[in-house]
Amino acid sequence: MKTRITELFGIDLPILCGGMVWMSTAPLVAAVGNAGGLGLLCGGIYTAETLAAEIDRTRALTDKPFGVNVPLLWPPAAELMDVIIEKNVKVVFTSAGSPKKFTPMLKDAGIKVGHVVPNAFLAAKCQGAGVDVIIAEGSEGGGHVAFDEVSTMVLTPAVCDAVDIPVIAAGGIGTGRQIAAAFALGAEAVQIGTRFIATNECEGHTNFKQKILDAKETGTVVTGKKFSPVRNIRNTLSETVLQMEGEGKSANEIMNYIGMGRTETASVKGDVDNGNVQAGQISGMIDDIVPVQALVERLIQETKECIERLGGLFKS
């Protein structure tokens, strides 16, 4: 499965594991690389020092390429970029900010740059800013989602039509049928999140993984629509926030109620009632916890079978 993305990143398979807070740590990122894809560390939980250590930990587990996702709103973003360049990381995805800020510097250092977008207008802006790839993230995805709420089915081809550079589809992808669909829509790789949490290598808490296994496809909800929309699995926290939103409570009141550290509460401490269980709608289709290598092999096999089935459609 060669595409412009596999060429660009020097990887065997067009399957990426997105940078997920507390989840996309060295063991998962390295395992995805070792399986032929590309994993990304999640910059948004690190200082320059702890990111450097996590990069080293990843390198100890793989000699394959990997990347770092840096949300530009994260205060130490600039320091993280210095570490990334110093440590010779090959790929950086930026999000939640302007791609103009760091793209030239990163590209000068020989790093491939992608930017995450929720609509076609921003995709065109990113291309203008010189990024190498666009990550088009549909609203069914887990974690931070855009105010726009455009789904992968529409977003992927709309973004592909708006740019010439290759596009990576994200949001709602966890089986080979969805990978084949993403390619049909014009993507040249997929970025998968939630499905990779339900793996042996992911360091997230067992309770969090169990919450994904238990969820139905209707089991997630977007909270924080007034300030920072996040898709997460329904629980005590999300129901309370939804109720406050329905009552017209202000963004400040809701943010004060939520407080800090709710993702860590769920992901690290395992309190999946009071923590923020960030996961996508694909949770409803995830029924097992498997090693990354087995998962990636399954995904490729399913994709192949799906594309063969499609080929038969016009033959009869």
Add this chain to the structure above:
Amino acid sequence: MKTRITELFGIDLPILCGGMVWMSTAPLVAAVGNAGGLGLLCGGIYTAETLAAEIDRTRALTDKPFGVNVPLLWPPAAELMDVIIEKNVKVVFTSAGSPKKFTPMLKDAGIKVGHVVPNAFLAAKCQGAGVDVIIAEGSEGGGHVAFDEVSTMVLTPAVCDAVDIPVIAAGGIGTGRQIAAAFALGAEAVQIGTRFIATNECEGHTNFKQKILDAKETGTVVTGKKFSPVRNIRNTLSETVLQMEGEGKSANEIMNYIGMGRTETASVKGDVDNGNVQAGQISGMIDDIVPVQALVERLIQETKECIERLGGLFKS
């Protein structure tokens, strides 16, 4: 392109035009049938008498099969079923109610029955109730959407896994890439709505069609989340409703503000500021008004090219 759906309905192409209020009237429904697909009249605007007349008007324009979509919440639903049986219509899709109520009666009359669902749980219930096909409608679609808000990317395969009967994908479909994606996800036909509004044959108001052409993929919003969620193109009406919702106004206050007849205001009278412009996210990818025959040919050609492109992915 033979599938279980084309066999079941006796049609050439697995492309359906959904029943859209004020839009899916005789000329559009007949044109879709004449082009090889299947159109559905929208029962939700008719009495028994006016539906009988619309069926006759459709028959005058085509000898191909067509269907009627009946929202079960519509007060004259039972009378419409009598007319449908009497007039020997071949296909009925029901929605917004229990499929148990009319399915046995319709099937006894030799009618093929489908039910529209927003999640896999209800799909399995529908299969148990004896329907012939499931229409899985993703949240990116226009008009009435479910509280669940599951996107086509996740909903289609989740529903396919839950039932053995064939599945029609709906929501976010308006190009061949999306048709190929829907088939990759497991669907055996697609139901298209918004894209068919932007055709010569659709009797909707020109201003409504123009609103679709002007919209970006981010241009729709779901209003009425507290009582009856509807996806529509942003305008004066939707912005006002969104503001009321954000302020925590009650369902009753909002419904009183909206009042009656807002879809007619937009679709028939052409006031697309104060009317409810029901349309899906796919609006952002619609740039022309064309005859139905030309549109269907284009969709099939695009689907074919897309599937051929996918076939090349594993060859290199």
